[in-house]
Amino acid sequence: MLTDYHVHLRPDGEQTPAGRYFTPANAQRYREAASERGIGELGVSEHIYRFAQALDVWKHPSWRVSARDDLDAYCAFVREQTDLRLGIEADYVGDREDRMASLLDAREWDYVVGSVHFLGDQAVDMRDSEWDIWRSSSPEIVWRRYFETLGEAARTGMFDILAHPDLVKVWGSSAPVPDGDLRRFYELALPGIAESDVAIEVSTAGLHKPVGEIYPARAFLELCLEAGRPVALSSDAHVPEDLGRDYEQAIDWLRELGVTELAVFEGRRRRLEPIG
Ligand SMILES: [Zn+2]
Ligand SMILES: [Zn+2]
Secondary structure (H helix, E strand, C coil): CCEECCECCCCCCCCCCHHHHCCHHHHHHHHHHHHHCCCCEEEEEEEHHHEHHHHHCCCCHHHHHHCCECHHHHHHHHHHHCCCEEEEEEECCHHHHHHHHHHHHCCCCCEEEEECCEECCEECCCCCCCCEHHHCCCHHHHHHHHHHHHHHHHHCCCCCEECCCCHHHCCHHHCCCCCCCCHHHHHHHHHHHHHCCCEEEEEHHHHHCCCCCCECCHHHHHHHHHCCCCEEEECCECCHHHCCCCHHHHHHHHHHCCCCEEEEEECCEEEEEECC
């Protein structure tokens, strides 16, 4: 079994309206690309901040400009007009946990992908925007806060999958990386991860970012595996051509680490299936 769960039906940005992408024909393009690549378990996880209901959780200015679509129409589209699993990529917003939980609990997902993009109102992955955290904080502080927040996100139990778990490295050498052994940061997230039931996403998307590495780093994944966490494999594709991108590399890497099974989700219940 191969999975791709962290998948977007459209590229990010304002020029990609729901009406053009939430169509049976577009879903079919993803299904066909998945079949070609041997991916049997396919789901979609649109960014929550593109839906108007996200503003009930948080009114960040970057969300206000993106929150256009109706979340329930998205759920109905995926359920009624496609054969895809229904997921969502939900941000962990520290002091908005209860509001996000009510928004998520009101809908019947197959799985919820949880992401840490923001630390306070600044983002780790919005370089050269007014929300760019790298402008104002030292790498040591950003990395520390990122992994503390990731552990908190896991501990809430709101998420089935922890997305791109070391996203903070996304910029590679074009954002400063702290010196020395990075395990001192990973260890900040571990208690929350170990006490949770969350699956750890292995994402090939990082290979195509400035960092040029799979998320998460090997040392971080090893710690998560030691803590008994299962692996969820995804590409974070935003176009059908990117589905399952570089999976050969990810699968070889997982085998080296002794991972033989992947998490599979339905109705927010998880089971493990052999990789293949
Ligand atoms: Zn993300
Ligand atoms: Zn994503």
